[in-house]
Amino acid sequence: xxxxxxxxxxxxxxxxxxxxxxxxxxxxxxxxxxxxxxxxxxxxxxxxxxxxxxxxxxxxxxxxxxxxxxxxxxxxxxxxxxxxxxxxxxxxxxxxxxxxxxxxxxxxxxxxxxxxxxxxxxxxxxxxxxxxxxxxxxxxxxxxxxxxxxxxxxxxxxxxxxxxxxxxxxxxxxxxxxxxxxxxxxxxxxxxxxxxxxxxxxxxxxxxxxxxxxxxxxxxxxxxxxxxxxxxxxxxxxxxxxxxxxxxxxxxxxxxxxxxxxxxxxxxxxxxxxxxxxxxxxxxxxxxxxxxxxxxxxxxxxxxxxxxxxxxxxxxxxxxxxxxxxxxxxxxxxxxxxxxxxxxxxxxxxxxxxx
Amino acid sequence: xxxxxxxxxxxxxxxxxxxxxxxxxxxxxxxxxxxxxxxxxxxxxxxxxxxxxxxxxxxxxxxxxxxxxxxxxxxxxxxxxxxxxxxxxxxxxxxxxxxxxxxxxxxxxxxxxxxxxxxxxxxxxxxxxxxxxxxxxxxxxxxxxxxxxxxxxxxxxxxxxxxxxxxxxxxxxxxxxxxx
Numbered sequence: 001x002x003x004x005x006x007x008x009x010x011x012x013x014x015x016x017x018x019x020x021x022x023x024x025x026x027x028x029x030x031x032x033x034x035x036x037x038x039x040x041x042x043x044x045x046x047x048x049x050x051x052x053x054x055x056x057x058x059x060x061x062x063x064x065x066x067x068x069x070x071x072x073x074x075x076x077x078x079x080x081x082x083x084x085x086x087x088x089x090x091x092x093x094x095x096x097x098x099x100x101x102x103x104x105x106x107x108x109x110x111x112x113x114x115x116x117x118x119x120x121x122x123x124x125x126x127x128x129x130x131x132x133x134x135x136x137x138x139x140x141x142x143x144x145x146x147x148x149x150x151x152x153x154x155x156x157x158x159x160x161x162x163x164x165x166x167x168x169x170x171x172x173x174x175x176x177x178x179x180x181x182x183x184x185x186x187x188x189x190x191x192x193x194x195x196x197x198x199x200x201x202x203x204x205x206x207x208x209x210x211x212x213x214x215x216x217x218x219x220x221x222x223x224x225x226x227x228x229x230x231x232x233x234x235x236x237x238x239x240x241x242x243x244x245x246x247x248x249x250x251x252x253x254x255x256x257x258x259x260x261x262x263x264x265x266x267x268x269x270x271x272x273x274x275x276x277x278x279x280x281x282x283x284x285x286x287x288x289x290x291x292x293x294x295x296x297x298x299x300x301x302x303x304x305x306x307x308x309x310x311x312x313x314x315x316x317x318x319x320x321x322x323x324x325x326x327x328x329x330x331x332x333x334x335x336x337x338x339x340x341x342x343x344x345x346x347x348x349x350x351x352x353x354x355x
Numbered sequence: 356x357x358x359x360x361x362x363x364x365x366x367x368x369x370x371x372x373x374x375x376x377x378x379x380x381x382x383x384x385x386x387x388x389x390x391x392x393x394x395x396x397x398x399x400x401x402x403x404x405x406x407x408x409x410x411x412x413x414x415x416x417x418x419x420x421x422x423x424x425x426x427x428x429x430x431x432x433x434x435x436x437x438x439x440x441x442x443x444x445x446x447x448x449x450x451x452x453x454x455x456x457x458x459x460x461x462x463x464x465x466x467x468x469x470x471x472x473x474x475x476x477x478x479x480x481x482x483x484x485x486x487x488x489x490x491x492x493x494x495x496x497x498x499x500x501x502x503x504x505x506x507x508x509x510x511x512x513x514x515x516x517x518x519x520x521x522x523x524x525x526x527x528x529x530x531x532x533x534x535x
Contacts, residue, residue: 023379023504026411029419043417059374060505069414124370133368245530 006097006244007222008323010215016178016308019114020209023056027211028070028110028321028346034179035213039225043072047102052089052109053312056121085109086212086316087338091235093216101342103221108213111312118207126342127242139204142278143196145249145343149280152250158199161189163279164202164306166293171303178206178308203279210310212317230323230352234262237348238240244343255288255337258349266290269297270331273318275339277305284344285337315339319350326354379504381409386499389513392491397424404465426462430489432461434527435534439478453478459487459517460533465535468510475519486522487517
């Protein structure tokens, strides 16, 4: 539990785009500026900055260094970088704020998947002995997970389609979403051909470019900057075995544990935003949290990761989407989730409330 | 401990990752102009610094720059720093004789062009402050292949070198804030 009250007081995100022409820094510059402007602060008031991105995705060593220019790093600032989704950058900044000597921190995440072939890039995060040399790509892995889920009897292909319908319909109202369709139906989706059996193309995320930023503030500073801050009640991340073959792919105990450690007690939630980048994963995550698509909790009102998947930003986008609903007064208690590694290997949960 | 020899397994895992990237709009305009023998940069609407090439934003003020902020700068400038490289025969190295790698601050620019060749002066007389002018390649020999969004954008392969003009050296005060 945090030693001090910390809240999100500003945020911004770029649209999720299939192939953005601007450089990654050019995507970040307006996003970071808008988040700072929303918080109503001067850039120099930020006590700590943390960024999340992936050099493998950008395709250059130390590519993350230029992203820092979006924060305004001259005169020198106190900053850090994680080779992970921006949600983990936010986690580090949140931890840093708890030391109590600074009041404001900035975190951002960015990634352009369009220049690379994600199937090639993401095979490299697998273990170097057994899986990486095989070149196992994320969609094939997700197919194995989907098959395991079907075989376990926990879900059907119709359930996968329901996840996609929820995503496409919700995304229709989200100007930043990449894939949207207010009129999608389960029947229409099930009539589509398989892409990687038992997955259809719509069960997989789009290839996306994008950027996102949050400004957090502590205690009274947060109340001063925002009339209704999104208070972070807890944040936690847990990791499972790296080798997908040694775990039960149909459940996510790390998500359940992270949620508990973040302070989620199973009580009512208005909104949950999940980084299920394949439709079966969203079902696994809902199950881990004791939630369902048919319950009282709104699941992925933004459309979620199936509607836009700017890798290295997508998890922080979930947190921003959930926080936005507290700040605009439409929700009071929300939970957001981010993931990293193959097949939901590492999971982060952020629980936020209004006051 | 046994003396029985054991096998050391060696596993080769060769990785090829391919990236396709279009030049950003600002670099695309820069490249088009270089091919025509013109050098353009972006003037920050906030601080007035001129970045050559444009990054699409000012990295000090953190404000975007657009086509409207782009300005032409002359092909004359100052050597701010240099090194003389004695080539060793590494993979891809085509040079065999010592060559110059100099930073050139174009007149009116606040950023330098790196890795430029300087001609018209013996290596022993190279110095910071030398005034130089671009010796453009013929139009049909100019190339911007290999220019990329990464790093500083480069200068393509559009000039033979920067040739010393013979003007008096620039005062260090005029370029000491712009060495790299």
